[in-house]
Structures are given as C-alpha cells and as structure tokens.
Amino acid sequence: MKSLRSRMSFYAGFVVGILTLKLWFDRQVSTLARDQDYQQELEEEKKMWKKEGSALYNLKHPHHIGEDKRMADELYKKVRILCWVMTGPKNLKTKTRHVKYTWSRHCNILVFMSSVDDPDFPTVGLGTKEGRDQLYWKTIRAYHYVYEHHADEADWFLKADDDTYVIVDNLRWVLANHTPDEPVYFGRRFKLFTKQGYMSGGAGYVLSKEALRRFVEGFKSKQCTHTSSIEDAAMGQCMEKVGVLAGDSRDSSHRETFHPFLLEQHLTFKSYKSFESYCYYPVLEGPNCCSDISVSFHYVDAVGMYLMEYYTYHLRAFGYRHRYQPPTPPGYSINKSESWDAGKKDKKLEQKLIHPDLSRTDKRQSEDPPPVDGKDGPPAAEGK
Amino acid sequence: MLSDGCSFMKGMLLGGVFCLVLSLLGSFNFSPESSTEDHHHHHVYAPTKDELKHLSDSRVEELKNQVRVYCIIMVQPKTLVYWATVLDTWSKHCDNAVFYTSESSKALEAVDLNEKDDWARLRKALIHAYENAGDLRWFFVAQPTTFAIIENLKYLILAKDPNEPFYLGNAVKSGELEYVEYSSGIVLSYEALKRLMTMFKDESQCPERTHTLWTMGEDKQLALCLKYAGVFAENGEDRHGKGLFNKQNVVSMVKQSMQDNPTDVVEGCCPDMAVTYGEMSPNQMHVMMFGVYRLRPYGHDFHDWITFYPPKDSDND
Numbered sequence: 001m002k003s004l005r006s007r008m009s010f011y012a013g014f015v016v017g018i019l020t021l022k023l024w025f026d027r028q029v030s031t032l033a034r035d036q037d038y039q040q041e042l043e044e045e046k047k048m049w050k051k052e053g054s055a056l057y058n059l060k061h062p063h064h065i066g067e068d069k070r071m072a073d074e075l076y077k078k079v080r081i082l083c084w085v086m087t088g089p090k091n092l093k094t095k096t097r098h099v100k101y102t103w104s105r106h107c108n109i110l111v112f113m114s115s116v117d118d119p120d121f122p123t124v125g126l127g128t129k130e131g132r133d134q135l136y137w138k139t140i141r142a143y144h145y146v147y148e149h150h151a152d153e154a155d156w157f158l159k160a161d162d163d164t165y166v167i168v169d170n171l172r173w174v175l176a177n178h179t180p181d182e183p184v185y186f187g188r189r190f191k192l193f194t195k196q197g198y199m200s201g202g203a204g205y206v207l208s209k210e211a212l213r214r215f216v217e218g219f220k221s222k223q224c225t226h227t228s229s230i231e232d233a234a235m236g237q238c239m240e241k242v243g244v245l246a247g248d249s250r251d252s253s254h255r256e257t258f259h260p261f262l263l264e265q266h267l268t269f270k271s272y273k274s275f276e277s278y279c280y281y282p283v284l285e286g287p288n289c290c291s292d293i294s295v296s297f298h299y300v301d302a303v304g305m306y307l308m309e310y311y312t313y314h315l316r317a318f319g320y321r322h323r324y325q326p327p328t329p330p331g332y333s334i335n336k337s338e339s340w341d342a343g344k345k346d347k348k349l350e351q352k353l354i355h356p357d358l359s360r361t362d363k364r365q366s367e368d369p370p371p372v373d374g375k376d377g378p379p380a381a382e383g384k
Numbered sequence: 385m386l387s388d389g390c391s392f393m394k395g396m397l398l399g400g401v402f403c404l405v406l407s408l409l410g411s412f413n414f415s416p417e418s419s420t421e422d423h424h425h426h427h428v429y430a431p432t433k434d435e436l437k438h439l440s441d442s443r444v445e446e447l448k449n450q451v452r453v454y455c456i457i458m459v460q461p462k463t464l465v466y467w468a469t470v471l472d473t474w475s476k477h478c479d480n481a482v483f484y485t486s487e488s489s490k491a492l493e494a495v496d497l498n499e500k501d502d503w504a505r506l507r508k509a510l511i512h513a514y515e516n517a518g519d520l521r522w523f524f525v526a527q528p529t530t531f532a533i534i535e536n537l538k539y540l541i542l543a544k545d546p547n548e549p550f551y552l553g554n555a556v557k558s559g560e561l562e563y564v565e566y567s568s569g570i571v572l573s574y575e576a577l578k579r580l581m582t583m584f585k586d587e588s589q590c591p592e593r594t595h596t597l598w599t600m601g602e603d604k605q606l607a608l609c610l611k612y613a614g615v616f617a618e619n620g621e622d623r624h625g626k627g628l629f630n631k632q633n634v635v636s637m638v639k640q641s642m643q644d645n646p647t648d649v650v651e652g653c654c655p656d657m658a659v660t661y662g663e664m665s666p667n668q669m670h671v672m673m674f675g676v677y678r679l680r681p682y683g684h685d686f687h688d689w690i691t692f693y694p695p696k697d698s699d700n701d
Contacts (some may be wrong), residue, residue, distance in 0.1 A: 006391040013392035025407065040647050048425020064684065066433075072683030101649070106681075127651070169681035263679075267670045287700040292678040306638045308651045311675030314656050317477075317535035318430075319688040326682060 048105060056110040064141035068109040074332060075172040083107035084142050084153035087162040088130045089116045095162040098305040105166035109154055113142040135231035147216045155180035157212050160204040165300040165308045170293040174249050174257060176329035180209040185239055186249040188258035196237020196246045197280045202298035203258040216243040252327050255291040260298050266290050292324045426618040428552050431543045436689040445692060451538040452479035454520040459528050461489040466528035469666040476698045477534040478518060484509040492608040503602040504592055507584060514577050521546035523577055525570040531664045531672050532569055535692045536657045540620055549576040551610055554629035555619035562617045563607030567662035568629040579613035612661050626655040633663040677701035
C-alpha cells in the first residue's frame with residue numbers, strides 16, 4: 001500500500017516537474033524575445049528619426065535598392081512637409097505605431113497629436129479630451145502648436161488621421177506646382193457647407209505656410225472660432241473666411257489623388273449616389289477613380305498600412321512602362337540619360353519600336369482618362 | 385506521508401531534468417535536416433542586372449519574343465465572379481489567355497472541355513494548349529483564385545531556353561515527390577509540355593483516370609507524369625530566397641509577417657517581383673491590379689534593361 005502511494009506521488013511529481021519547467025522555460029524565452037524585439041525597435045527608430053522634444057526629424061529618406069531616387073530626393077529637399085497625425089492614447093499600440101513604421105517615414109518632420117503627453121512615443125498632449133466631438137478642438141490646437149514650434153522648419157503642413165495612409169512622395173508632386181506663400185490648401189474637395197468647398201478630414205489635408213499663418217491669425221482676431229465639432233466643415237469655413245483658396249488636387253488627367261475611403265472601395269464603387277452628391281468634382285468609377293500618383297486613402301487598418309506600403313514602394317511589374325506619365329513639376333528636371341547606370345539601352349529600343357500607346361502618352365498635357373462604360377471623360381467646368 | 389512527499393519531490397526534480405534534456409535535444413535535431421532539404425531543392429532565379437547588361441539590343445528583342453506566355457486558366461461556372469475578374473485584370477497581360485471550363489457558361493466564353501474530373505480536365509487543357517500554341521513557347525497554368533504578374537514571370541524565365549524542360553512554380557515536397565503547387569501557378573516550357581504529351585500516351589505510368597479509391601491532387605499527378613518524362617519541379621525565388629510563387633494571399637502573408645517580423649514587416653514578408661499570389665478574392669485582385677500597374681511614388685524610377693508595354697484595349701493598367 002505504502003509503496004504504491006509513494007510510486008504514484010513520484011509519477012505525479014514527475015509530471016508536475018515537466019510542466020513547471022516547461023512553463024518557466026517558455027516564459028523566459030518569450031520575455032527574452034520581447035526584450036530583443038524592443039531593443040531592435042529602439043535601434044531602428046534611432047536610425048530613422050532624431051527626436052527633439054515631441055517632434056521627429058527625418059534622418060534618412062527611405063531608399064530602395066536598385067532605384068533611381070534623384071527626383072524624389074530633390075522634391076524632398078525643396079518641398080518640406082511637416083506631417084501631424086491625429087491620434088489618442090488608446091490607439092498608440094494598435095494603430096499609430098504602424099503609421100510610424102510605414103508612410104510617416106517619408107515626411108520631413110513628424111508630430112503625433114494626442115490628448116495626452118507621451119514623451120516616449122512621442123506624442124504631444126493637446127489638453128483636450130478624446131472623442132469625435134473633440135476633433136475640431138484638437139485640430140485647432142494642433143495647428144497652433146505646429147505654428148508656434150515649427151513654422152520656419154517646413155513649407156507645408158499636413159493633417160492626417162491614424163487610419164489615413166499618405167503617399168508623401170506623391171503629395172510633393174501635387175505641391176511642387178505651387179509655392180508655400182500662396183494662401184491655399186489641398187485635400188479631397190467636398191461641396192457642401194461652404195461656397196468654395198472644404199476638404200475631407202479623413203482623407204487628410206495640407207495647408208501652405210501662408211494658409212497656416214492666416215488660420216492662426218484668424219483665431220487671434222476672432223474671425224475664426226470653434227464653430228462646430230465637425231472638424232473638416234468647420235475648417236473649411238474658417239479657411240474661406242481668412243481668404244485661403246480650396247485647391248484642386250487632381251492629377252493632369254483630372255483623377256483624384258486624396259481619397260476618403262479605402263482603395264478597394266473606390267475601385268469597386270458602383271454609382272454611389274450620396275457620395276457623388278457631396279464630391280466637388282465628378283466621381284469616376286473603376287480604376288479612373290484614383291490617380292496613379294494618389295496621395296491618400298482612409299479607414300486603413302494596421303494590416304492595411306503595410307499592404308499599402310508594399311503596393312506603393314515594393315511590388316512592381318519588371319520593366320513595365322506605365323500608361324500615365326505625370327508631367328514634371330515646373331523648375332524640376334533630372335537629366336535621366338546621363339550619370340545613372342541604366343536606361344541607355346532601352347532608349348534606343350523605344351525609338352525603334354513602333355507602339356501605338358507611345359503616341360498617347362506623349363500628349364501629356366491634354367491627356368484624358370479613357371471613357372468608362374459610356375460615361376464621358378473630364379467635366380466641362382473645372383473649379384479651382 | 386513524509387516518504388510520499390519525498391517521492392513527489394524526487395519525481396518533480398527528475399521531470400524537470402527530463403524536460404530540459406528533451407528541449408536541448410529538440411533544438412539540435414532540426415538543423416541537419418533542413419540543410420539536406422536545401423541541398424536537394426532546385427531553385428530558379430531571374431537574371432541579374434550584370435547578366436542583362438551584356439546583351440545586345442537585338443538579343444534583348446529575341447528574348448522578349450521568346451518569353452511570350454500562353455496562359456491556361458482553369459475555370460468553372462461556379463467560380464464565375466473569379467473568372468470574370470481574372471478576365472478583366474491580369475490575364476490581359478498574357479500574350480494569349482485561354483479559359484478552359486468544365487462545362488459551358490452562357491455568361492462567358494471559354495474552351496468547353498466538358499469534363500468534371502479535375503485531372504482529366506487538366507490533361508485536356510494542356511493537350512489543347514500544346515496543339516494551339518502557335519509560336520508561343522511558355523505555358524502558365526492558373527486557377528480562378530490565382531493572380532499573376534506576367535511581366536515578373538517573363539523576367540524570371542528571360543534567360544531560360546524553352547527547348548529545355550522547365551517545370552516551375554512553388555515547389556513543395558510530398559514524401560518522395562516534389563511537385564509544383566497548383567493555386568500558386570504552374571509554369572511549363574515547350575519542351576516540358578512536349579514530353580508530357582508523350583507521357584500522356586503511356587496509360588500505365590500516366591493514366592487519364594485513376595481507378596484507385598483515393599485520388600492524388602491533379603498537381604501531384606502532373607508532377608508524377610513529368611517525373612517519368614525526366615522533368616523535375618523547380619522553385620522560383622528571388623536572390624533573397626523569397627518564393628516568387630505564393631499559395632497564400634497577400635493579406636494573410638502580411639498578417640503573418642506582422643507577427644514574425646514586427647520591426648520589418650514589409651521587407652520580411654513579400655518579394656518585390658512576386659509572380660503569383662493564390663487564394664485572392666475578386667476585390668483583392670482589383671486592388672492588386674491597381675497596386676502593380678498604376679500606384680507608385682512619384683520620383684522613384686527603376687531603369688530596367690527591358691521594357692514591357694501595356695497591352696492594347698485595356699483601361700485598368
């Protein structure tokens with residue numbers, strides 16, 4: 001009797017021993033892995049950004065092996081963009097972090113705006129509460145903060161949400177056709193509430209330096225106040241009051257660049273009447289919804305951020321010559337045939353080959369999108 | 385009571401030691417196995433820039449002509465939405481895209497093979513493709529959920545001779561048989577297809593209908609027939625070892641990478657010159673079409689040594 005009991009206790013002990021050690025082992029391994037990941041993250045971040053207070057200054061414009069980035073680099077130097085991202089403490093780990101690791105790496109200066117100060121992330125505490133009704137307060141305070149601390153360090157000031165994906169290189173193309181002392185702002189133009197229209201909040205909008213100055217002055221002189229909590233419409237009303245123009249951000253083929261919904265949704269929308277009723281410009285279905293050099297998409301979740309990054313900067317068709325060739329902004333020119341390794345070979349080929357589409361892409365300035373299912377191309381009247 | 389407690393403690397101690405020993409052994413066991421796997425694995429890479437630089441203009445033109453692709457897209461009326469999406473998107477970049485269906489559909493045109501059996505249907509499609517190839521020398525077999533970037537396929541096979549037997553894609557092993565997985569696309573050179581035609585006549589080694597209780601997937605049966613003809617599966621990869629033919633769809637690959645490489649999600653996930661993604665929904669295909677052929681960052685150029693032009697009569701690329 002006794003020996004059986006002691007044998008059973010032995011076996012029980014054996015099993016418990018295995019389980020305990022396994023648990024302890026696993027926990028050690030996972031904390032070690034987590035620490036390693038965290039260390040790696042900090043290392044990566046130090047290479048990307050110089051942290052000064054609550055702002056992140058870009059140290060290296062991300063580079064892809066084998067690409068010719070000369071035009072992008074020139075634009076990076078001449079069209080300096082400060083990106084501020086509207087977020088909150090609850091979203092830092094689930095959303096904002098992924099913004100930090102993807103598109104925001106292409107901004108010249110980056111500031112995360114929250115209701116609460118966080119010196120590590122870092123985020124600026126705007127002294128508001130969280131919630132949809134606080135959006136305009138946050139916007140007002142964020143732009144005032146940016147004006148106070150960074151007005152001379154950038155030319156354009158972009159507002160984005162933590163679920164907006166922005167292709168900053170393409171934003172530079174749009175803005176390169178203008179100067180920062182123009183009183184103008186760009187985004188996805190909607191037509192209600194104001195005469196000249198206003199810009200969708202979710203799709204992101206960007207103010208010129210002059211527009212920012214007038215915005216801040218407007219509040220000082222009480223021309224602008226917190227009129228409503230509908231951030232984008234209220235912003236539009238203030239902009240109109242202080243004489244800032246609502247710009248046309250479409251590409252040279254009249255395709256929209258800022259988008260208030262996901263890429264998937266814009267590509268597959270079928271005559272979405274209520275959406276069309278508040279868009280300033282005609283809504284086109286299918287791939288003409290969106291410019292090749294689109295600037296923003298909205299409602300992008302964490303996975304979506306990396307997916308958009310992959311589609312924009314990584315995945316491509318080898319050797320493919322795109323149908324749409326965006327015109328070079330005035331004042332920028334890169335002599336592509338010299339000093340860069342490749343390109344000489346196929347230039348000869350291009351001349352030899354007779355391809356019908358080549359002639360279409362040469363007519364850049366008057367290029368129209370191909371008609372989609374019987375709908376006509378660009379509208380007769382263009383607003384600016 | 386005390387002796388029980390003692391036994392318990394002894395047991396615990398021994399259990400702990402046992403666990404340690406097991407985990408140490410476990411970490412040693414896997415490394416030698418994986419190295420032998422790589423040794424027998426056949427890889428196919430795209431040509432490097434240096435390899436292409438030395439080619440003359442006329443040679444480049446010859447090669448571009450040689451890599452024209454005949455796409456074999458296997459559809460069924462029950463996958464009509466996928467069929468329509470493939471027709472509307474990536475298949476336009478094939479030099480000849482032919483849809484092969486199990487039964488005819490009033491909505492879309494296809495070669496009606498009138499065959500319900502998957503293996504028999506694949507055989508018939510391959511025979512039809514061989515007989516109607518014209519002067520095309522490369523064949524790509526896809527399923528309705530496959531999205532392929534034909535330019536990247538052409539780049540991969542650019543320097544390969546179609547008079548050699550090539551059978552490429554996402555090569556996986558099932559026991560002793562190495563085969564190319566179906567949903568990530570199967571690439572066959574003219575020589576491989578020619579040898580397959582000969583094998584099809586051999587009913588003993590490569591029967592049209594198997595009379596066994598279980599059936600091997602048609603991709604495995606294809607591999608077997610090709611193996612008897614001396615053609616072996618090869619894996620299409622980039623120089624970083626990333627597979628260019630992907631069975632999973634791009635979203636699930638990104639999700640996986642978020643877990644595995646949280647600080648380097650995109651770099652750790654998917655190749656720049658991916659050839660295929662499987663399990664793609666119609667909407668995902670529209671997004672990928674835009675993402676590949678349109679969306680790009682202004683000011684970033686790749687001066688590739690070959691130029692592929694957009695196809696005529698197309699407006700979403």
